[in-house]
Amino acid sequence: MPDNSWTGDDREHNDECHERWLQLRNRRTDQPDYRDEWFDEQCGGCRFWVALSGELGRDWGLCTHPGSAFDGRARFEHDGCDSFAVREDGSFG
Structure with missing residues (x-):
């Protein structure tokens, strides 16, 4: 019997998901009103961001912050929100 399990690879x-999900960003670095301090407050550096597995996990993760409007949603690592909480170890992604 063939193995039909989804591996995410x-x-x-993945490319279609990436392009589709990019349209859902909260903050876009190419917007003229993007604030300098937001570069240090991107999802990939938030302690509540959990990377997805497989290829999508290179750029995408899940928000697990109960106080964020994005809790439970896939988020681009370079996006951000007002509920950002810095990782104590300073890691990103």
């Missing part, structure tokens, strides 16, 4: 599917 379908390049075409």
Whole structure:
């Protein structure tokens, strides 16, 4: 019997998800009103951001902050929100 389990490593599917999900960003670094301090408060550096597995996990994770409007949603590592909480070890991604 073939193994039909999803591994998350379908390049075409991942690229389609990436492009579709980018439209849902809260903060875009290319916006003229993007504040300098937001560069240090991106999701990938938040202690409540958990990276997805597989190829999508290179840029995407899940917000687990109960006080964030994005709790339980996939977030781009370079996005951000007002509920950012810095990681104590200073890591990113």
